[in-house]
Every structure is written in structure tokens, then in C-alpha cells.
Amino acid sequence: MKIAITGGAGFIGSHVVDAYISAGHEVVILDNFSTGKRENINPDARVVEIDITSADIDLLFKNEKFDILNHHAAQIDVRVSVNDPLFDARLNILGGINLYEASVKYKVKKIIFASSGGTVYGEQEVFPADETHPTRPLSPYGIAKLTNEHYLYYYANNYKIDYVALRYGNVYGPRQNPHGEAGVVAIFANKLLDGTQPIINGDGKQTRDYVYVSDVARANVLVLREQAKGIYNIGTGEEIDVNIIFSMLRETVNPQCEEIHGKAQKGEQKRSCLSYQKIYDELGWKPQMDFTLGLKQTVGFFYQQI
Numbered sequence: 001m002k003i004a005i006t007g008g009a010g011f012i013g014s015h016v017v018d019a020y021i022s023a024g025h026e027v028v029i030l031d032n033f034s035t036g037k038r039e040n041i042n043p044d045a046r047v048v049e050i051d052i053t054s055a056d057i058d059l060l061f062k063n064e065k066f067d068i069l070n071h072h073a074a075q076i077d078v079r080v081s082v083n084d085p086l087f088d089a090r091l092n093i094l095g096g097i098n099l100y101e102a103s104v105k106y107k108v109k110k111i112i113f114a115s116s117g118g119t120v121y122g123e124q125e126v127f128p129a130d131e132t133h134p135t136r137p138l139s140p141y142g143i144a145k146l147t148n149e150h151y152l153y154y155y156a157n158n159y160k161i162d163y164v165a166l167r168y169g170n171v172y173g174p175r176q177n178p179h180g181e182a183g184v185v186a187i188f189a190n191k192l193l194d195g196t197q198p199i200i201n202g203d204g205k206q207t208r209d210y211v212y213v214s215d216v217a218r219a220n221v222l223v224l225r226e227q228a229k230g231i232y233n234i235g236t237g238e239e240i241d242v243n244i245i246f247s248m249l250r251e252t253v254n255p256q257c258e259e260i261h262g263k264a265q266k267g268e269q270k271r272s273c274l275s276y277q278k279i280y281d282e283l284g285w286k287p288q289m290d291f292t293l294g295l296k297q298t299v300g301f302f303y304q305q306i
């Protein structure tokens with residue numbers, strides 16, 4: 001199949017590109033390289049440097065005749081979305097609609113969207129949350145993810161196009177940006193390796209569902225199947241807090257490092273954990289990476305970058 005993947009130069013997108021190419025698909029990456037990197041790009045993929053909000057998207061889709069749109073491009077920082085909701089919405093909502101309009105017009109068969117199980121549910125009532133859990137996102141970033149899901153439902157209902165929204169937990173692994181605000185594993189691993197003191201926000205008891213990037217890439221391949229439709233959580237069903245991540249990484253990288261806590265982040269969600277039962281029942285996906293090994297592989301990657 002011919003697949004367009006937005007954000008294919010980024011952390012998760014580049015692993016999805018690798019998985020699609022291994023599975024024998026033709027891949028075209030659409031990226032503006034705002035956070036994506038040339039070195040992440042698979043040599044067998046074609047790259048179009050373009051902004052997802054651009055009017056040129058229409059002509060590109062007209063000329064290329066993609067079978068699938070996989071949409072990973074986004075501004076990914078929850079705090080940026082809180083500080084500048086307009087910027088977030090222009091990219092994360094209007095950018096999506098721009099792509100979906102072109103997809104419908106030029107007969108893309110399916111859209112796969114990178115949603116966020118860590119933010120669309122808000123503070124959870126049930127652990128782990130399944131896809132029927134109420135959605136009460138607490139940030140513009142989470143609202144934008146949920147809004148994209150609503151648009152995709154609208155397009156699927158009114159036009160001949162299918163969609164899958166993958167609600168990821170906290171994705172970690174090689175190529176994650178260690179200099180951003182998001183991605184505690186990458187940030188701590190990198191700091192411990194270069195001898196900078198990591199700071200744990202607040203009491204460090206906030207939990208997330210950490211899912212390894214190659215498991216996420218595998219899910220993106222599985223949902224190409226025709227029977228895959230609608231919303232699926234992609235997580236492990238396990239909660240891990242920041243203190244545990246810090247101590248596991250410290251143990252591997254620098255046992256002498258002190259544990260230092262800073263101010264709690266205002267409005268930060270307390271707990272998050274996702275059930276993967278639905279995608280397991282329908283497509284047989286389950287996480288394969290053990291967390292300890294996943295951390296070691298991530299540290300190994302950052303070690304090589306120094």
C-alpha cells in the first residue's frame with residue numbers, strides 16, 4: 001500500500017515508518033522538521049518537507065493518490081498547549097482537518113491517527129481505563145486529540161473512509177527527544193548520562209502507562225487490516241510512577257546520583273493506565289517489551305549519542 005505518514009521524521013513516526021517499510025509498503029513522509037530529525041529517516045522512505053497546515057497539502061494528495069494517511073505530526077507538549085491554546089489548536093486541530101479534507105477528496109481508504117490515552121480520559125475513575133471510559137481531557141492538547149477523534153468519526157460516517165485512533169499511553173524508547181518537557185524516560189536517561197541532575201516534579205508519585213515504541217509501531221501495522229476500525233488503547237495496563245523510573249535509571253546509569261524533587265507541576269494529571277483488552281481481542285496486539293529491558297535499550301541508545 002502507499003502510505004503517507006505525517007511526523008515520520010519524529011520519535012514515534014520514524015519507528016512506524018521503519019515498520020511499514022519492513023512490511024513491504026511504500027512510504028512517503030510529510031514533515032516540517034520542527035522537532036523531527038533527518039537522521040531518523042529510513043533511506044527507503046520518500047520525504048516531502050511540508051507543513052500539515054499548508055494549502056499545498058491538497059495538491060500533494062491529488063498527485064500522490066495515497067491509500068492510507070497515518071497522522072503523527074503534532075505539537076506534543078501539554079504545557080505549550082496550556083500556555084498557547086491557539087497555537088496548539090492551529091496545528092493539532094486545524095492541521096488535522098486540512099489533512100482529512102484532502103484524504104476524503106482524493107479517496108484515501110483509511111486514516112490512522114495518533115491519539116493520547118494519557119490525556120483524553122482526564123483523571124480516571126477506573127484503572128486501567130478501557131475505551132468506554134468517560135473522556136474529560138484536562139488540557140488543550142487532550143481536547144485537540146479528542147476533537148480529531150470526533151472529526152474522524154464524522155468523516156467515516158459521511159464519506160467512504162475508515163479511521164483508527166490509537167490512544168497511546170506514555171511512549172518511550174530510542175529517538176525520543178531528551179530536551180523537551182515531555183518524555184520523562186528520555187529526559188532522565190540523558191541527564192544521568194551527561195552528569196546533569198534530574199529533578200522529579202513534586203512527590204514523584206504521579207503514574208503513567210509506559211509503552212515501548214516498537215510495540216506502538218507494531219500496532220500501527222496491525223491496524224492497516226481492513227477489520228480494524230475505531231478507537232483502540234495502546235498501553236500495558238500497568239502503572240509506573242516517576243520515582244520508580246528515576247531509581248531504575250539511576251541504578252543502571254549512575255548509582256551515586258541524588259534523588260531531588262522540585263515543585264509539582266500545576267494541573268498535572270495524577271494517574272493514568274490503559275486497558276489493551278480491545279485491541280488484543282480484535283487483533284491480537286499486546287505489549288511485548290518488558291519495562292526493565294525497554295529502559296536498558298533506551299539508555300543504550302542515548303549512550304551511543306554522547
Ligand SMILES: NC(=O)c1ccc[n+]([C@@H]2O[C@H](COP(=O)([O-])OP(=O)(O)OC[C@H]3O[C@@H](n4cnc5c(N)ncnc54)[C@H](O)[C@@H]3O)[C@@H](O)[C@H]2O)c1
Binds near residue numbers: 006033075076091167
Ligand atoms: N510521545 C508520547 O508519549 C505520545 C503519547 C500519545 C500520543 N503521542 C502523539 O504521537 C505523535 C508523535 O509524537 P512524538 O512523541 O513522536 O513527537 P515528535 O515531536 O518526535 O514528532 C512529531 C513530528 O511531527 C513533525 N511536525 C510537527 N509539526 C508539524 C507540522 N506543522 N507539519 C509537519 N510536520 C510537523 C515534527 O517535525 C516531528 O517530526 C504526536 O501526534 C503525539 O501527540 C505521543
